[in-house]
Amino acid sequence: MSDAATAPVSVFAPWEDAQAKPLIQFQNVTKRWGDFTAIDDLSIDIYTREFFALLGPSGCGKTTMMRMLAGFETPTEGTILIDGQNVAAIPPNKRAVNMMFQSYALFPHLSVAENIAFGLKRDKLPKDQISARVEEMLTLVQLNRFANRKPHQISGGQRQRVALARSLAKAPKLLLLDEPLGALDKKLRQDTQFELMDIQEKTGTTFVIVTHDQEEAMTVASRIAVMDHGQIIQVDTPSKIYEEPKSIYVADFIGDVNLIKGNVSRTGDGHATIAWAEGQPDLTGISHQDLPIGSAATLAVRPEKLSIYTSRPKDQANVIKGKVLDIAYLGNMSTYVIETPSGDLVKAQIANTRRIHRRQITWEDKVWLSFTETAGVVLDK
Amino acid sequence: MKRFGLISVPYLWLLALFLVPFLIVLKISLSDTALSIPPYTPTLDLSQGWAGIREWWAGLDMENFTWLTEDDLYWKAYLSSLKIAIISTVLTLMVGYPIAYGMSRAPDEWRPTLMMLIILPFWTSFLIRVYSWKAILSNEGLLNQLLMNLGIIQEPLIILNTNLAVYIGIVYTYLPFMVLPIYSALERLDESLLEAAEDLGCSRFTAFWLVTFPLSRQGIVAGSFLVFIPAMGEFVIPALLGGSKTLMIGKVLWEEFFSNRDWPVASAVAVVLLLLLIIPIVLFQRNEEKQREAEK
Numbered sequence: 001m002s003d004a005a006t007a008p009v010s011v012f013a014p015w016e017d018a019q020a021k022p023l024i025q026f027q028n029v030t031k032r033w034g035d036f037t038a039i040d041d042l043s044i045d046i047y048t049r050e051f052f053a054l055l056g057p058s059g060c061g062k063t064t065m066m067r068m069l070a071g072f073e074t075p076t077e078g079t080i081l082i083d084g085q086n087v088a089a090i091p092p093n094k095r096a097v098n099m100m101f102q103s104y105a106l107f108p109h110l111s112v113a114e115n116i117a118f119g120l121k122r123d124k125l126p127k128d129q130i131s132a133r134v135e136e137m138l139t140l141v142q143l144n145r146f147a148n149r150k151p152h153q154i155s156g157g158q159r160q161r162v163a164l165a166r167s168l169a170k171a172p173k174l175l176l177l178d179e180p181l182g183a184l185d186k187k188l189r190q191d192t193q194f195e196l197m198d199i200q201e202k203t204g205t206t207f208v209i210v211t212h213d214q215e216e217a218m219t220v221a222s223r224i225a226v227m228d229h230g231q232i233i234q235v236d237t238p239s240k241i242y243e244e245p246k247s248i249y250v251a252d253f254i255g256d257v258n259l260i261k262g263n264v265s266r267t268g269d270g271h272a273t274i275a276w277a278e279g280q281p282d283l284t285g286i287s288h289q290d291l292p293i294g295s296a297a298t299l300a301v302r303p304e305k306l307s308i309y310t311s312r313p314k315d316q317a318n319v320i321k322g323k324v325l326d327i328a329y330l331g332n333m334s335t336y337v338i339e340t341p342s343g344d345l346v347k348a349q350i351a352n353t354r355r356i357h358r359r360q361i362t363w364e365d366k367v368w369l370s371f372t373e374t375a376g377v378v379l380d381k
Numbered sequence: 382m383k384r385f386g387l388i389s390v391p392y393l394w395l396l397a398l399f400l401v402p403f404l405i406v407l408k409i410s411l412s413d414t415a416l417s418i419p420p421y422t423p424t425l426d427l428s429q430g431w432a433g434i435r436e437w438w439a440g441l442d443m444e445n446f447t448w449l450t451e452d453d454l455y456w457k458a459y460l461s462s463l464k465i466a467i468i469s470t471v472l473t474l475m476v477g478y479p480i481a482y483g484m485s486r487a488p489d490e491w492r493p494t495l496m497m498l499i500i501l502p503f504w505t506s507f508l509i510r511v512y513s514w515k516a517i518l519s520n521e522g523l524l525n526q527l528l529m530n531l532g533i534i535q536e537p538l539i540i541l542n543t544n545l546a547v548y549i550g551i552v553y554t555y556l557p558f559m560v561l562p563i564y565s566a567l568e569r570l571d572e573s574l575l576e577a578a579e580d581l582g583c584s585r586f587t588a589f590w591l592v593t594f595p596l597s598r599q600g601i602v603a604g605s606f607l608v609f610i611p612a613m614g615e616f617v618i619p620a621l622l623g624g625s626k627t628l629m630i631g632k633v634l635w636e637e638f639f640s641n642r643d644w645p646v647a648s649a650v651a652v653v654l655l656l657l658l659i660i661p662i663v664l665f666q667r668n669e670e671k672q673r674e675a676e677k
Contacts, residue, residue: 072576092579105577109595118591122582170581 029078056227285376301376316370410648477559542624566600
């Protein structure tokens with residue numbers, strides 16, 4: 001047994017280490033086109049070896065951020081540092097940054113191997129070094145057999161891998177991926193996500209990925225920046241983004257969520273309680289803010305955190321009474337839509353550990369939903 | 382049956398308007414000149430039946446083709462035409478490529494206007510346009526007047542009636558045939574390919590040579606053939622703008638036909654010209670096919 005196996009697993013989290021030097025620093029960066037502000041006074045640090053995801057709806061500025069890193073756009077205000085160096089004056093062809101384009105941008109007149117060698121040839125490396133590196137890249141993406149094909153002679157998934165190999169060939173400090181899996185179908189996309197993570201780990205390159213697919217960001221990223229209107233709303237690890245969203249926007253953007261509106265009735269001890277409907281007990285969730293009593297607040301709780309009972313549960317912190325309005329059978333789980341007496345709809349997702357005919361809950365049944373004090377978060381905005 | 386009917390239309394068209402006239406020209410080229418109407422023998426006399434056909438067949442020979450090889454005027458004219466066609470194709474490419482490139486880079490709302498400007502000259506008669514170059518290039522022409530008034534030159538430049546005037550005329554006339562195929566190739570070029578090239582370490586200029594230029598190659602080849610093929614047999618431009626020293630096969634053909642009234646030799650010249658042009662035409666077709674293949 002090696003020492004590594006017995007040593008405690010160190011968690012990769014340079015962003016929590018005050019000593020760590022970030023690879024990329026955005027310092028109060030603003031980008032405007034005429035009246036339109038694409039990036040609005042944005043500051044963020046990204047660390048070496050991170051797999052950093054920029055997530056947001058189209059037009060939120062995530063692609064602009066990426067293009068500024070590549071050098072295709074320059075900030076209107078503020079500075080971008082890569083490895084401590086201001087990159088404003090460095091043109092794209094002089095940056096140790098490579099980009100994988102959304103359209104892949106493979107050169108149609110060059111073969112797979114020539115595409116991968118393209119960047120290496122620009123560096124005027126000796127021929128044998130180039131061919132060795134190309135071979136290495138082809139092995140990395142498992143395309144050795146297709147080295148002499150032209151891009152139009154291979155499948156979409158293969159093209160995606162050629163684009164990845166080409167952008168990694170120069171061993172950049174930073175690899176930018178613009179919606180890298182957008183053109184692939186769902187099954188292939190999932191496989192490729194794991195492949196991407198694998199390659200990122202193997203090469204140790206810092207990846208910044210732009211995506212609008214929250215599942216993709218959750219799967220691959222070490223940290224996610226949720227963006228909207230040129231601003232970063234929240235930067236956190238996928239689990240924190242999911243479990244502890246800091247705003248209703250983030251809670252709603254990532255995954256399925258129940259948003260229960262009410263007024264704060266009690267706070268303290270890292271929790272907040274809201275009164276939300278006549279005849280229903282108050283609900284408690286995590287709160288890191290100091291919410292004033294009586295102010296409007298929203299409890300965000302994920303459907304899978306809810307349990308469903310046919311009789312009132314005794315020792316649960318939060319209970320909601322209602323009747324079953326809808327049941328959606330999804331195979332591995334079922335979603336129950338519960339209507340409360342006040343007319344609100346709450347979703348609960350229950351794993352189907354038993355076969356369907358063994359379960360007793362059906363339409364119009366009176367049920368109770370419950371969840372723990374730490375299952376949901378209370379948010380004010 | 383319906384399908385056969387459909388494809389027979391273009392075939393009948395080609396048969397009636399291309400193959401039949403060609404066979405007539407071919408037949409005349411095998412005849413001998415004669416002082417008669419029409420000015421060649423033998424003519425087919427079907428009233429004498431089988432014997433008439435035999436007599437007609439016996440009268441045909443390759444004499445005119447032999448003659449083309451004996452008199453050095455002809456092969457010199459062919460070579461000279463080839464030279465002028467090649468040089469003017471290269472010149473047209475050099476003028477046309479930047480125009481096509483500029484058009485493809487222009488803002489979207491400008492493109493239809495630019496396209497219009499390229500096509501606009503076609504709305505005026507070809508003959509008038511070539512004639513007006515005489516007024517520009519002659520010793521007292523607009524160009525010389527302008528340059529002399531500006532004090533750039535003292536003596537008028539002699540351009541008209543030289544090969545230079547022929548090149549100017551051909552470049553001007555065939556420019557759209559060069560610009561349009563190159564433009565259509567450049568317009569399809571994905572902008573992100575150039576960004577990818579830059580991202581991988583190319584300067585703007587090398588990105589152009591390594592990406593833009595090779596990807597517009599098919600447009601260049603198509604445009605070059607579209608200029609080269611008609612320029613090779615060009616008659617009007619050398620006749621109007623060229624001098625007595627400008628030797629082109631189109632002019633020789635015209636002189637044989639109208640000045641010498643030697644239809645058989647003129648026909649032989651035409652047949653040889655056609656055979657020479659078949660090579661670039663086949664190459665052109667192959668280029669088009671390759672392009673269609675690549676787009677699949």
